[in-house]
Amino acid sequence: MNTNNSISRRSALKRMGAVLLGGVAAATGLSSLAACGTPEKKRLILYFTGTGNCLYVARQLAGEGGEVVSIPQLVKRGQYELDADEIGLVYPVYGHMPPYMVRQFLLKAKLNADYRFAVLTYGARKCDAVEILDRILEQAGTPFHFVGTLLMVDNWLPNFDMNEQMKMEKHIPENLAKLEADINARRQWHEPVSQLEREQHQGFMQRSGLDPEVGFLMKCEKHFRVTPDCIGCGICTDVCPRGNYSLGSQGVALSGDCEFCFACIQNCPQKAIQFAEVEPGTFPDGTEKNPKARFRNEHVSLMDIKRANSQKG
Numbered sequence: 001m002n003t004n005n006s007i008s009r010r011s012a013l014k015r016m017g018a019v020l021l022g023g024v025a026a027a028t029g030l031s032s033l034a035a036c037g038t039p040e041k042k043r044l045i046l047y048f049t050g051t052g053n054c055l056y057v058a059r060q061l062a063g064e065g066g067e068v069v070s071i072p073q074l075v076k077r078g079q080y081e082l083d084a085d086e087i088g089l090v091y092p093v094y095g096h097m098p099p100y101m102v103r104q105f106l107l108k109a110k111l112n113a114d115y116r117f118a119v120l121t122y123g124a125r126k127c128d129a130v131e132i133l134d135r136i137l138e139q140a141g142t143p144f145h146f147v148g149t150l151l152m153v154d155n156w157l158p159n160f161d162m163n164e165q166m167k168m169e170k171h172i173p174e175n176l177a178k179l180e181a182d183i184n185a186r187r188q189w190h191e192p193v194s195q196l197e198r199e200q201h202q203g204f205m206q207r208s209g210l211d212p213e214v215g216f217l218m219k220c221e222k223h224f225r226v227t228p229d230c231i232g233c234g235i236c237t238d239v240c241p242r243g244n245y246s247l248g249s250q251g252v253a254l255s256g257d258c259e260f261c262f263a264c265i266q267n268c269p270q271k272a273i274q275f276a277e278v279e280p281g282t283f284p285d286g287t288e289k290n291p292k293a294r295f296r297n298e299h300v301s302l303m304d305i306k307r308a309n310s311q312k313g
Contacts, residue, residue, distance in 0.1 A: 048072065049261075053092060054121055072309050086186075100259060117145060130192075130193055158284050238310045241309040244264075271292065
Protein backbone atom coordinates (compact mmCIF):
# COMPACT_ATOMS: atom_id res chain seq x y z
CA MET A 1 0.00 0.00 0.00
CA ASN A 2 1.40 3.38 -1.00
CA THR A 3 1.48 5.71 2.01
CA ASN A 4 3.18 8.58 0.15
CA ASN A 5 0.91 11.67 0.41
CA SER A 6 2.33 13.26 -2.75
CA ILE A 7 0.38 12.94 -6.03
CA SER A 8 1.63 12.66 -9.57
CA ARG A 9 1.67 15.60 -11.99
CA ARG A 10 -1.00 13.83 -14.06
CA SER A 11 -3.33 13.46 -11.07
CA ALA A 12 -2.80 17.09 -10.07
CA LEU A 13 -3.72 18.30 -13.55
CA LYS A 14 -6.85 16.14 -13.57
CA ARG A 15 -7.94 17.58 -10.22
CA MET A 16 -7.23 21.14 -11.36
CA GLY A 17 -9.26 20.56 -14.52
CA ALA A 18 -12.21 19.30 -12.52
CA VAL A 19 -12.15 22.39 -10.31
CA LEU A 20 -11.97 24.75 -13.30
CA LEU A 21 -14.77 22.94 -15.09
CA GLY A 22 -16.94 23.22 -12.01
CA GLY A 23 -16.28 26.96 -11.85
CA VAL A 24 -17.22 27.46 -15.49
CA ALA A 25 -20.40 25.45 -15.06
CA ALA A 26 -21.46 27.50 -12.05
CA ALA A 27 -20.77 30.79 -13.84
CA THR A 28 -22.76 29.88 -16.95
CA GLY A 29 -25.63 28.01 -15.31
CA LEU A 30 -24.49 24.68 -16.74
CA SER A 31 -24.22 23.24 -13.25
CA SER A 32 -28.00 23.17 -12.85
CA LEU A 33 -28.32 21.07 -15.98
CA ALA A 34 -25.92 18.47 -14.66
CA ALA A 35 -27.26 18.41 -11.11
CA CYS A 36 -29.36 15.52 -9.86
CA GLY A 37 -33.01 16.04 -9.03
CA THR A 38 -35.48 18.56 -10.42
CA PRO A 39 -33.77 21.67 -11.83
CA GLU A 40 -34.92 25.07 -10.60
CA LYS A 41 -36.99 27.21 -12.92
CA LYS A 42 -34.84 29.38 -15.15
CA ARG A 43 -35.50 33.13 -14.99
CA LEU A 44 -34.01 35.33 -17.71
CA ILE A 45 -34.07 39.14 -17.39
CA LEU A 46 -33.55 41.31 -20.47
CA TYR A 47 -32.58 44.90 -19.78
CA PHE A 48 -31.55 48.23 -21.31
CA THR A 49 -29.57 50.71 -19.24
CA GLY A 50 -27.72 53.98 -19.62
CA THR A 51 -26.82 54.85 -16.05
CA GLY A 52 -27.33 51.55 -14.24
CA ASN A 53 -30.84 51.92 -12.78
CA CYS A 54 -32.34 49.15 -14.90
CA LEU A 55 -29.33 46.87 -14.53
CA TYR A 56 -29.69 47.17 -10.76
CA VAL A 57 -33.39 46.29 -10.97
CA ALA A 58 -32.70 43.41 -13.37
CA ARG A 59 -30.15 41.92 -11.00
CA GLN A 60 -32.54 42.17 -8.06
CA LEU A 61 -35.34 40.49 -9.98
CA ALA A 62 -33.03 37.76 -11.30
CA GLY A 63 -32.03 36.72 -7.81
CA GLU A 64 -29.29 34.16 -7.24
CA GLY A 65 -30.35 31.64 -9.86
CA GLY A 66 -31.44 33.95 -12.65
CA GLU A 67 -29.54 35.46 -15.55
CA VAL A 68 -29.45 39.05 -16.80
CA VAL A 69 -28.80 39.81 -20.47
CA SER A 70 -28.33 43.21 -22.11
CA ILE A 71 -30.65 43.99 -25.03
CA PRO A 72 -27.90 45.93 -26.86
CA GLN A 73 -25.73 42.80 -26.70
CA LEU A 74 -28.55 40.62 -28.01
CA VAL A 75 -29.10 43.07 -30.88
CA LYS A 76 -25.37 43.10 -31.55
CA ARG A 77 -25.37 39.29 -31.86
CA GLY A 78 -28.62 39.22 -33.80
CA GLN A 79 -30.16 36.98 -31.15
CA TYR A 80 -33.92 37.43 -31.02
CA GLU A 81 -35.25 34.03 -29.95
CA LEU A 82 -34.95 33.18 -26.26
CA ASP A 83 -36.24 30.32 -24.14
CA ALA A 84 -36.70 30.18 -20.37
CA ASP A 85 -39.30 29.28 -17.77
CA GLU A 86 -39.69 32.98 -16.98
CA ILE A 87 -38.59 35.95 -19.08
CA GLY A 88 -38.51 39.46 -17.64
CA LEU A 89 -37.98 42.85 -19.26
CA VAL A 90 -36.58 45.94 -17.55
CA TYR A 91 -36.16 49.28 -19.31
CA PRO A 92 -36.33 53.04 -18.62
CA VAL A 93 -39.20 55.04 -20.07
CA TYR A 94 -38.17 58.03 -22.20
CA GLY A 95 -41.09 60.39 -22.61
CA HIS A 96 -43.19 57.49 -21.25
CA MET A 97 -42.05 55.34 -24.20
CA PRO A 98 -39.46 52.54 -24.47
CA PRO A 99 -36.04 53.24 -25.98
CA TYR A 100 -36.27 52.73 -29.74
CA MET A 101 -33.83 49.81 -29.57
CA VAL A 102 -36.08 48.06 -27.05
CA ARG A 103 -39.15 48.70 -29.20
CA GLN A 104 -37.47 47.23 -32.28
CA PHE A 105 -36.14 44.28 -30.32
CA LEU A 106 -39.59 43.40 -29.00
CA LEU A 107 -41.13 43.57 -32.46
CA LYS A 108 -38.57 41.03 -33.72
CA ALA A 109 -38.15 38.84 -30.66
CA LYS A 110 -39.59 35.42 -29.89
CA LEU A 111 -39.72 35.18 -26.11
CA ASN A 112 -40.68 31.62 -25.26
CA ALA A 113 -41.65 31.37 -21.59
CA ASP A 114 -44.52 30.23 -19.38
CA TYR A 115 -44.44 33.59 -17.58
CA ARG A 116 -43.39 36.96 -19.02
CA PHE A 117 -43.16 40.14 -16.99
CA ALA A 118 -41.85 43.70 -17.28
CA VAL A 119 -40.78 46.47 -14.92
CA LEU A 120 -40.54 49.96 -16.38
CA THR A 121 -38.45 52.51 -14.49
CA TYR A 122 -39.22 56.23 -14.50
CA GLY A 123 -38.17 59.34 -12.61
CA ALA A 124 -41.04 61.83 -12.74
CA ARG A 125 -44.12 60.75 -14.71
CA LYS A 126 -44.88 57.30 -16.05
CA CYS A 127 -48.16 58.44 -17.68
CA ASP A 128 -49.43 55.64 -19.96
CA ALA A 129 -46.09 53.79 -20.29
CA VAL A 130 -47.77 50.46 -19.44
CA GLU A 131 -50.38 50.81 -22.18
CA ILE A 132 -47.73 51.89 -24.69
CA LEU A 133 -45.80 48.70 -23.96
CA ASP A 134 -48.99 46.64 -24.16
CA ARG A 135 -49.69 47.98 -27.66
CA ILE A 136 -46.17 47.10 -28.81
CA LEU A 137 -46.47 43.59 -27.35
CA GLU A 138 -49.85 43.12 -29.01
CA GLN A 139 -48.31 44.11 -32.32
CA ALA A 140 -45.47 41.66 -31.71
CA GLY A 141 -47.87 38.89 -30.74
CA THR A 142 -46.14 38.41 -27.39
CA PRO A 143 -48.46 39.33 -24.50
CA PHE A 144 -46.98 39.71 -21.03
CA HIS A 145 -48.58 38.45 -17.85
CA PHE A 146 -47.34 41.24 -15.57
CA VAL A 147 -46.30 44.85 -16.20
CA GLY A 148 -45.46 47.29 -13.40
CA THR A 149 -43.50 50.51 -12.95
CA LEU A 150 -40.85 51.65 -10.49
CA LEU A 151 -40.01 55.23 -9.50
CA MET A 152 -36.24 55.85 -9.45
CA VAL A 153 -33.68 58.64 -9.83
CA ASP A 154 -34.64 60.75 -12.85
CA ASN A 155 -31.54 61.10 -15.05
CA TRP A 156 -33.12 63.38 -17.69
CA LEU A 157 -30.41 66.03 -17.59
CA PRO A 158 -32.28 68.83 -19.39
CA ASN A 159 -34.83 69.08 -16.56
CA PHE A 160 -33.33 67.56 -13.44
CA ASP A 161 -30.31 68.29 -11.24
CA MET A 162 -28.65 64.95 -10.49
CA ASN A 163 -27.42 66.16 -7.11
CA GLU A 164 -30.96 67.03 -6.05
CA GLN A 165 -32.39 63.81 -7.49
CA MET A 166 -30.00 61.67 -5.48
CA LYS A 167 -31.14 63.35 -2.26
CA MET A 168 -34.79 62.49 -2.84
CA GLU A 169 -36.34 59.53 -1.02
CA LYS A 170 -38.18 57.46 -3.60
CA HIS A 171 -38.59 54.26 -1.52
CA ILE A 172 -36.88 52.20 -4.19
CA PRO A 173 -36.02 49.11 -2.06
CA GLU A 174 -39.55 48.81 -0.65
CA ASN A 175 -41.30 49.30 -3.97
CA LEU A 176 -38.92 46.94 -5.74
CA ALA A 177 -39.51 44.30 -3.06
CA LYS A 178 -43.29 44.51 -3.71
CA LEU A 179 -42.77 44.03 -7.43
CA GLU A 180 -40.44 41.12 -6.79
CA ALA A 181 -42.97 39.44 -4.50
CA ASP A 182 -45.69 39.77 -7.14
CA ILE A 183 -43.42 38.37 -9.84
CA ASN A 184 -42.24 35.49 -7.67
CA ALA A 185 -45.90 34.62 -7.10
CA ARG A 186 -46.46 34.82 -10.87
CA ARG A 187 -49.17 37.41 -10.40
CA GLN A 188 -51.06 38.33 -13.55
CA TRP A 189 -51.58 42.10 -13.47
CA HIS A 190 -50.97 45.18 -15.57
CA GLU A 191 -50.61 48.43 -13.67
CA PRO A 192 -53.71 50.54 -14.40
CA VAL A 193 -53.47 53.83 -16.29
CA SER A 194 -55.76 56.78 -15.59
CA GLN A 195 -57.39 59.03 -18.18
CA LEU A 196 -55.39 61.94 -16.77
CA GLU A 197 -52.14 60.05 -17.42
CA ARG A 198 -53.21 59.39 -21.01
CA GLU A 199 -53.97 63.07 -21.50
CA GLN A 200 -50.63 64.06 -19.96
CA HIS A 201 -48.80 61.86 -22.44
CA GLN A 202 -50.81 63.23 -25.37
CA GLY A 203 -49.95 66.75 -24.27
CA PHE A 204 -46.27 65.87 -24.06
CA MET A 205 -46.31 64.39 -27.56
CA GLN A 206 -47.95 67.51 -28.97
CA ARG A 207 -45.40 69.79 -27.30
CA SER A 208 -42.38 67.66 -28.22
CA GLY A 209 -43.37 66.79 -31.77
CA LEU A 210 -41.99 63.26 -31.33
CA ASP A 211 -43.20 60.39 -33.48
CA PRO A 212 -45.21 58.05 -31.21
CA GLU A 213 -43.96 55.04 -33.20
CA VAL A 214 -40.33 56.03 -32.63
CA GLY A 215 -40.04 58.12 -29.48
CA PHE A 216 -36.61 59.52 -28.72
CA LEU A 217 -34.33 58.76 -31.64
CA MET A 218 -32.06 61.74 -32.28
CA LYS A 219 -28.85 62.39 -34.17
CA CYS A 220 -26.06 62.49 -31.62
CA GLU A 221 -23.92 64.85 -33.71
CA LYS A 222 -26.75 67.38 -33.61
CA HIS A 223 -27.46 67.24 -29.88
CA PHE A 224 -24.06 66.56 -28.26
CA ARG A 225 -20.60 68.08 -28.47
CA VAL A 226 -17.20 67.07 -27.13
CA THR A 227 -15.39 69.89 -25.35
CA PRO A 228 -11.60 70.48 -25.09
CA ASP A 229 -11.77 68.90 -21.61
CA CYS A 230 -11.77 65.48 -23.33
CA ILE A 231 -8.67 63.43 -22.41
CA GLY A 232 -9.27 60.66 -24.93
CA CYS A 233 -10.02 57.98 -22.34
CA GLY A 234 -12.45 56.29 -24.73
CA ILE A 235 -15.15 55.58 -22.15
CA CYS A 236 -17.80 57.08 -24.42
CA THR A 237 -16.84 54.60 -27.15
CA ASP A 238 -17.70 51.71 -24.80
CA VAL A 239 -20.85 52.89 -23.01
CA CYS A 240 -22.89 53.95 -26.06
CA PRO A 241 -25.38 51.17 -26.90
CA ARG A 242 -25.32 52.21 -30.57
CA GLY A 243 -21.55 52.59 -30.90
CA ASN A 244 -21.84 56.22 -31.99
CA TYR A 245 -18.47 57.32 -30.59
CA SER A 246 -15.02 56.62 -32.03
CA LEU A 247 -11.57 57.64 -30.86
CA GLY A 248 -8.96 58.54 -33.45
CA SER A 249 -5.88 60.69 -33.92
CA GLN A 250 -8.08 63.80 -34.01
CA GLY A 251 -9.85 62.92 -30.79
CA VAL A 252 -13.41 61.71 -30.26
CA ALA A 253 -15.85 61.77 -33.16
CA LEU A 254 -19.59 61.11 -32.86
CA SER A 255 -22.24 60.29 -35.42
CA GLY A 256 -25.40 58.19 -35.67
CA ASP A 257 -28.88 57.58 -34.32
CA CYS A 258 -29.02 58.22 -30.59
CA GLU A 259 -31.34 56.68 -28.00
CA PHE A 260 -30.91 59.70 -25.72
CA CYS A 261 -30.03 57.34 -22.87
CA PHE A 262 -27.24 59.75 -21.80
CA ALA A 263 -24.82 56.90 -21.07
CA CYS A 264 -22.08 58.93 -22.78
CA ILE A 265 -22.67 62.23 -21.04
CA GLN A 266 -23.39 60.74 -17.61
CA ASN A 267 -20.34 58.44 -17.57
CA CYS A 268 -17.71 60.82 -19.00
CA PRO A 269 -15.21 61.32 -16.12
CA GLN A 270 -14.20 64.78 -17.38
CA LYS A 271 -17.75 65.98 -18.06
CA ALA A 272 -16.37 66.68 -21.52
CA ILE A 273 -19.56 65.66 -23.34
CA GLN A 274 -22.12 68.44 -23.26
CA PHE A 275 -25.39 69.31 -24.97
CA ALA A 276 -24.97 71.22 -28.19
CA GLU A 277 -26.67 74.53 -28.80
CA VAL A 278 -29.64 74.11 -31.11
CA GLU A 279 -31.99 76.50 -32.85
CA PRO A 280 -34.75 78.01 -30.68
CA GLY A 281 -37.89 75.91 -30.43
CA THR A 282 -36.04 72.64 -30.98
CA PHE A 283 -36.80 69.78 -28.63
CA PRO A 284 -34.71 69.11 -26.64
CA ASP A 285 -33.44 72.69 -26.59
CA GLY A 286 -29.79 72.03 -25.66
CA THR A 287 -30.01 73.33 -22.09
CA GLU A 288 -29.15 71.43 -18.93
CA LYS A 289 -30.24 71.87 -15.33
CA ASN A 290 -26.79 71.31 -13.78
CA PRO A 291 -23.85 70.61 -16.14
CA LYS A 292 -21.61 69.84 -13.16
CA ALA A 293 -23.73 66.99 -11.81
CA ARG A 294 -23.67 63.46 -13.18
CA PHE A 295 -25.22 60.16 -12.10
CA ARG A 296 -24.62 56.42 -12.16
CA ASN A 297 -26.53 53.99 -9.95
CA GLU A 298 -24.49 53.37 -6.81
CA HIS A 299 -24.82 49.59 -7.16
CA VAL A 300 -23.48 49.52 -10.72
CA SER A 301 -19.89 50.03 -11.88
CA LEU A 302 -18.60 51.74 -15.00
CA MET A 303 -17.36 48.35 -16.20
CA ASP A 304 -20.91 47.00 -15.84
CA ILE A 305 -22.17 49.73 -18.18
CA LYS A 306 -19.40 48.97 -20.67
CA ARG A 307 -20.21 45.25 -20.67
CA ALA A 308 -23.90 46.02 -21.15
CA ASN A 309 -23.55 48.48 -24.02
CA SER A 310 -20.23 48.16 -25.86
CA GLN A 311 -20.65 47.49 -29.57
CA LYS A 312 -16.98 46.71 -30.14
CA GLY A 313 -15.77 43.34 -31.34
